[in-house]
Amino acid sequence: MLKKMSYSSFPEDVLEHVFSFVQSDKDRNAISLVCKFWFQVERRCRKRIFVGNCYAVSPRMVTRRFPDVRSVELKGKPHFADFNLVPEGWGGYVYPWIAEMASGYPLLEEIRLKRMVVSDESLELIAKSFKNFKVLVLSSCEGFSTQGLAAIAANCRNLRELDLRESEVEDRSGNWLSLFPETYTSLVSLNIACLGSEVSISALERLLGRCPNLRTLLLNHAVPLDKLANLLRQAPQLVELGTGAYSADMRTDIFSNLAGAFSGCMELKSLSGFWDVVPAYLPAFYSICTGLTSLNLSYATIQCPHIIELLSFCPNLQRLWVLDYIEDGGLEALATSCKDLRELRVFPSEPYGAEPNVSLTEQGLVSVSEGCPKLESVLYFCRRMSNDALVTIARNRPNMTRFRLCIIEPRTPDYLTEQPLDVGFGAIVEHCKDLRRLSLSGLLTDRVFEYIGTYAKKLEMLSVAFAGESDLGLHHVLSGCDSLRKLEIRDCPFGDKALLANAAKLETMRSLWMSSCLVSFEACKLLGQKMPRLNVEVIVDERQPPDLRPENFPVEKLYIYRTVAGPRLDMPGFVWNMDEDSALRLSRKGFRTI
Amino acid sequence: MEGLVTYENDDHNLKATELRLGLPGIDEADDDHEQAVSTARTSKRSSPDTADDCVTESKSDEAAPVSKAQIVGWPPIRSYRKNTLQPKKTEVEAPGIYVKVSMDGAPYLRKIDLKVYKGYPELLKALENMFNFTIGEYSEREGFKGSEYAPTYEDKDGDWMLVGDVPWDMFMSSCKRLRIMKGSEARGLGCGV
Numbered sequence: 076m077l078k079k080m081s082y083s084s085f086p087e088d089v090l091e092h093v094f095s096f097v098q099s100d101k102d103r104n105a106i107s108l109v110c111k112f113w114f115q116v117e118r119r120c121r122k123r124i125f126v127g128n129c130y131a132v133s134p135r136m137v138t139r140r141f142p143d144v145r146s147v148e149l150k151g152k153p154h155f156a157d158f159n160l161v162p163e164g165w166g167g168y169v170y171p172w173i174a175e176m177a178s179g180y181p182l183l184e185e186i187r188l189k190r191m192v193v194s195d196e197s198l199e200l201i202a203k204s205f206k207n208f209k210v211l212v213l214s215s216c217e218g219f220s221t222q223g224l225a226a227i228a229a230n231c232r233n234l235r236e237l238d239l240r241e242s243e244v245e246d247r248s249g250n251w252l253s254l255f256p257e258t259y260t261s262l263v264s265l266n267i268a269c270l271g272s273e274v275s276i277s278a279l280e281r282l283l284g285r286c287p288n289l290r291t292l293l294l295n296h297a298v299p300l301d302k303l304a305n306l307l308r309q310a311p312q313l314v315e316l317g318t319g320a321y322s323a324d325m326r327t328d329i330f331s332n333l334a335g336a337f338s339g340c341m342e343l344k345s346l347s348g349f350w351d352v353v354p355a356y357l358p359a360f361y362s363i364c365t366g367l368t369s370l371n372l373s374y375a376t377i378q379c380p381h382i383i384e385l386l387s388f389c390p391n392l393q394r395l396w397v398l399d400y401i402e403d404g405g406l407e408a409l410a411t412s413c414k415d416l417r418e419l420r421v422f423p424s425e426p427y428g429a430e431p432n433v434s435l436t437e438q439g440l441v442s443v444s445e446g447c448p449k450l451e452s453v454l455y456f457c458r459r460m461s462n463d464a465l466v467t468i469a470r471n472r473p474n475m476t477r478f479r480l481c482i483i484e485p486r487t488p489d490y491l492t493e494q495p496l497d498v499g500f501g502a503i504v505e506h507c508k509d510l511r512r513l514s515l516s517g518l519l520t521d522r523v524f525e526y527i528g529t530y531a532k533k534l535e536m537l538s539v540a541f542a543g544e545s546d547l548g549l550h551h552v553l554s555g556c557d558s559l560r561k562l563e564i565r566d567c568p569f570g571d572k573a574l575l576a577n578a579a580k581l582e583t584m585r586s587l588w589m590s591s592c593l594v595s596f597e598a599c600k601l602l603g604q605k606m607p608r609l610n611v612e613v614i615v616d617e618r619q620p621p622d623l624r625p626e627n628f629p630v631e632k633l634y635i636y637r638t639v640a641g642p643r644l645d646m647p648g649f650v651w652n653m654d655e656d657s658a659l660r661l662s663r664k665g666f667r668t669i
Numbered sequence: 670m671e672g673l674v675t676y677e678n679d680d681h682n683l684k685a686t687e688l689r690l691g692l693p694g695i696d697e698a699d700d701d702h703e704q705a706v707s708t709a710r711t712s713k714r715s716s717p718d719t720a721d722d723c724v725t726e727s728k729s730d731e732a733a734p735v736s737k738a739q740i741v742g743w744p745p746i747r748s749y750r751k752n753t754l755q756p757k758k759t760e761v762e763a764p765g766i767y768v769k770v771s772m773d774g775a776p777y778l779r780k781i782d783l784k785v786y787k788g789y790p791e792l793l794k795a796l797e798n799m800f801n802f803t804i805g806e807y808s809e810r811e812g813f814k815g816s817e818y819a820p821t822y823e824d825k826d827g828d829w830m831l832v833g834d835v836p837w838d839m840f841m842s843s844c845k846r847l848r849i850m851k852g853s854e855a856r857g858l859g860c861g862v
Contacts, residue, residue, distance in 0.1 A: 158742030241749060269749065373750070426744045426751075456744065483744050514745075540743065565742070 091120045100125050119143060126150070127560075127585050129191065130610065133640040134172045138179030145184045146210075147176065151191035153588045153634055154538075155563055157215065160590055160632070162614065164647045167191045169216075170200075171645075177204035185210035192216070193242075198223030202230035210236040220245035221272065228254040236264040240293075246272035253278040257285070264291035268317050268348065273297040276306075283309035293317030296350045301329050304336035311339045318348035321375070325355050333359040347371035347396075354381045364388035368415075371396040373422050383408040393449075394418040399435040399456065406439030410446025418452040419443055426456070426483060437464035444471040452477040459490040460517055465499025469506040478503055479514035485541035485566070488518040495519050501526030504534070511558075514538040524548035528555020536561040546573040553577035563588040570629070571598035578606055586636035593629045596621040602635070603653025610642060611635050611653040621651075768822075768844055772800045773851035783844065788837045796820060800849060807833045819850045 094117055097103055107117045123146040126132060137144075151167025169191045176183055183205045193216045201208065208231045213219075221244065227237065228251050252274045255262075262282065267274065276298065283289060289310050298306075298319025307313070323329055337343075337360040344366055352375040367389050372382065373396040382397065382405045392413040399421055401409070409416065421439070425432045437460045443450060444467070451474050460482050469475075489496055496517040504510060504527050511533055515523065519542035527534070528551035535558050543549070549569035552562065554577060562584065570593035581587055581602075596613065603611035614632035615621055621630055642652040765782035779799055786792040793804050805815030812831050813819050820832040824843045832840070832847070 155742065157747050158745045159748065160742045241747065422750065423744065423746070426746055481744055485740070485743065538745075540745075 087116050090116045094120055098123070122146060124148070128636050128638075129167065129169075129172065130640065130643045131585070131636060131638045134175035134179075136640065138175055142179070143182075144180050145182060146187075147172075147180075147183065147185065148187040148189075149191060150189040153563065153586060154190075154561070155565065155588055155590070156190055160565065162649060165614070165650060166643065166645055166647070168218075168645060169193050170197045173197045173200045173204070181205065182207055184208060187212040187214070188216055189214040190216065192218040193223070194218050195220055195223035195226070199226040202226040205231075207233055209233050212236065212238040212240070213242045214238075215241045217243040220247040221249060221251045221270075222247045225249060225251035225254050228252065229256070232256075232259065233261055234259075235261055236291075237262075238264060238266040238291075239269050240266050242269050244270055244272075246270075248272065250275050250278060252282065255282055260285050261288065262286040263288050264315075265289070266291065266293040266317070267295050268293040270295040270297070276302050280305060280309055286310075287312070289313065291315040294319040294348060296320050299323065300333070300356065304329075304332040307336035307340055312342055313340055314342050315345040315369075316340070316343055316347070317371075318346070318350075320351045321349045321356060322351040322353040323356065325353070330356065330359055334362065338362040341366070343367065345369035345371075349375040352377050354378075357381060357385055361385075361388050365391060367392055369394040373398055373420065376400065376424065379405045386412045389413060391415055396420040396422070398422050398424045399433045400424055401439070402434045403436055403439040403442065404434070406435075407442045407446075410442045414447060415449060416443070416447040417449050419447075419450065420454040421456060422454075423456040423483060431458045437461055440464070441467050441471075444468040449474070451475055454479045454481075456481045456483060458483050459487065460496060460499070461489045461491045462494065462496055462499035462502075463489075463491065465496065466502040469499075469502035473506045473508065475503070475507040476509050477512040478507065478510060479512065479538070480516055481514065482516040485516070486518045487516075495522070497522035497526065501530070504530040509533050512536045515542055516540060518542075520544050521548040521551070524551040528552055531555075532557050534558055537563070539564045539567055541566045543567045543569060546570050549573035550576060553580045559583075560585045562586075564590070564592060566591040568593055571595055574598060575602065578602055578609075581609055581635055582606065582637050584637065586634065588632075588634050590632040592633075594633055595627040596624070596630050597627060599630060599633060599653045607654070608637055608639065609635055610638050612646070613651045613653060615649050615651055617649050766841060766844075768846050770796065770799070770847040770849070772802075772849040773854075775800060781847075783841050789833055789840075793820065793832070796847075796849065802849070809834070817852055820847065821850050822847045 090113065094103070094106060097106060100123075103117060103121055107114045118140050119142060121141045122144060124137060124141060124144050125148045126137070127150050129149045129151050149169065149172060151169070152161050152165060155161060156165070167190060169188055173186075177200055181204065184207050186201065186208075187210070191213075193213060198219055201211070203226075211227060211231075211234070216239075219242075224237075224239075224244070227234065255278075259282075263286075274295070274297070279298075283292070283306060290313060292306070292310060292313055293315070294303075294306075294317050296319055300319065300321055300323040303318055307316075333356065340363055343363045346360065346367060346369070349372055354377050357377070364385070365388065368391055370385075370389060370392055371394075372385075376398065378400050379402045382401050386392070386395075386405070386409055390412060393415050394417060395409065395413070397405075397420070401421065406421075409419075421435070435457055437457060440453070440455050440457070441464050450472055453475065454477075457480075460480065488494055489499070497520055500513075500515060500519070500523050504513070508530075510531055513527070513531065513534055513536070515538065521544045524543060524547070527537070531537075534556050537552065537556070537559065539562075546569055548567070549564070550573035552559070553573060559580075564587075567589075569589065574589075574594060575598060599611050599613050602609065612634045613621065613630045614634065616631060621628065642654055646652060765784045767780050767782050770779045770781055781792075781795065781799070783792070786795065789807070797804055802818055803816050804818055804820060805813040807813055813833075821829050822832055822840070822844045823846050824830050825845065829848070835843075
């Protein structure tokens with residue numbers, strides 16, 4: 076027998092106390108691997124769980140291992156679902172999780188979901204199962220209506236956060252917001268920006284009036300500008316505000332009322348909303364701009380001069396989301412005004428136009444990379460790029476951690492040399508040693524993947540579209556990127572060889588998505604059968620099922636993820652798990668999850 | 670290309686089961702057949718030497734690129750963003766919904782663009798102006814009371830319906846033509862059909 080180590084003679088509650096100072100999942104996981112005793116102590120006192128892929132583990136496995144969880148975060152559909160690449164009905168239902176947690180975690184306080192299907196029944200179950208429920212964040216979710224929200228409002232006495240960011244909510248009308256009882260005062264954060272329907276302004280005003288701790292309020296488009304001033308006066312302590320529609324006829328009384336209300340909000344750090352902006356109303360909030368660290372103008376169709384003027388009042392800005400109306404000139408001004416900028420996102424105002432409608436080029440991004448020493452996160456839509464520009468950006472900003480470039484036309488070469496952009500992106504991965512996230516675009520050969528495999532050692536997420544020439548490209552990435560967790564690929568000539576040669580790598584990653592590539596049905600079957608801890612799911616076109624076509628015909632969509640839960644039980648008819656044989660598939664009934 | 674890919678740790682003997690694209694019996698080095706198997710939409714090979722050719726080639730291969738929206742999910746923009754921007758564009762560029770309008774007793778027909786109107790009141794007013802007559806007041810029970818005219822339309826099924834019964838959007842998508850009925854025929858339509 077092994078000699079008992081001295082550290083395990085600590086009583087359990089001492090260990091638990093020590094562990095309570097360790098919050099990160101990675102560290103808690105490491106603790107649980109030290110020895111069986113530590114595993115047991117750790118699992119009994121872990122309070123927060125993050126499940127990056129809801130199908131990687133079953134709800135039962137989670138509640139069995141961690142009996143005292145207070146906060147759960149789950150993610151469902153693959154990222155490319157955001158761009159309509161995942162068909163309706165694919166999965167990601169949260170109900171089985173809620174059902175399991177209703178009995179397993181009666182003291183649950185927080186639920187955070189991303190890209191999941193959340194039904195009204197799920198929300199009703201949450202509302203009645205967790206007496207101390209405090210935080211509900213539904214990010215890019217769908218499947219629920221204002222009826223589900225009504226259940227939450229009416230029943231969750233201790234609710235602090237209700238955040239519906241970017242979810243799709245069906246309007247079943249009824250006045251759900253008014254269902255917060257008069258005795259309810261604990262609201263800290265409310266994000267209803269995604270709601271298409273109107274909410275009662277008077278109910279909102281009363282809610283604000285009795286919730287002194289409200290810090291975040293993101294209104295929806297339906298809240299008119301002339302109501303905003305009153306709302307602000309009810310909540311001058313706000314730190315984060317999303318306006319509703321930001322337009323009204325130009326009237327001095329509305330303007331001065333609004334300006335007065337804004338000047339009372341001295342804690343404001345973040346502004347967003349600004350649908351239908353009337354530029355004349357922008358100065359209404361100039362008085363609080365020095366405190367702003369985050370500004371989201373990505374719905375504001377205002378032109379460059381107005382943007383430049385606004386930015387000149389925001390010297391402490393750290394995050395800017397904006398439309399490409401800002402143009403190169405505006406980005407140059409940004410580089411001068413906002414030296415503390417950390418994150419920039421530039422969205423296209425006319426993404427489907429054949430010709431550029433604004434003067435925004437690679438130059439704008441270069442200016443910002445030069446002028447803003449703390450810039451580390453970029454999302455940039457543009458129509459042209461050069462290797463020189465990318466190399467300059469890389470040299471300027473070795474501290475870059477997230478770099479997503481979208482050149483709108485697929486396979487666009489360097490506009491100066493007509494060469495692929497391999498060298499440019501190569502410079503990015505070579506210089507930016509802490510790069511965690513990268514999205515590629517433009518004309519790219521296998522070369523760029525060689526650079527990525529060689530240099531991008533900290534890269535966790537890679538998005539690839541219309542790039543590469545052969546399996547070698549994929550092989551470089553899978554064999555070289557040591558930290559890779561998520562890989563999503565569309566329309567690239569990557570096929571069986573690289574995938575099969577790197578099968579083991581797939582178990583070290585969360586997931587791999589490949590669509591419109593050259594992976595054959597046969598290879599998928601092989602992978603599915605050889606790798607029991609992977610779910611190899613093929614999304615088929617039911618009119619032309621892959622098993623009736625030649626076996627080397629490429630599958631249209633492939634999603635591979637590691638799991639300890641085996642094949643999932645809720646696959647729709649158009650999702651095939653390659654571990655099943657066809658007889659089993661035909662007999663499997665759709666598992667109806669609410 | 671083949672020689673460059675090595676199978677490290679080939680415990681599963683993957684090389685033996687290695688799959689090739691292309692029909693059996695064809696030389697692996699025959700790249701053209703790889704192209705034949707893939708769909709037109711998947712990417713073409715683009716080596717640096719032929720970069721120019723590839724770019725122009727792929728452009729001409731695509732169906733007339735009238736709108737970028739032909740590629741699903743590209744550029745990668747969330748749909749809620751598209752919704753806030755697109756309305757401004759489609760209003761200007763999308764074709765109108767033109768329908769013929771006939772008036773009983775009038776010598777010739779007219780044509781109107783339904784998209785121009787935001788709802789029934791505007792449409793009816795426009796018709797009144799166009800043909801110089803008055804439509805009565807609409808009620809669900811009695812149709813248009815107070816005049817000898819009734820605005821009707823032919824729907825997708827070929828039936829003649831009274832204007833105003835269904836929501837405006839539904840009307841816009843199902844209306845094929847309009848007819849302003851007059852006299853006894855009009856009154857007949859108003860009586861509990």
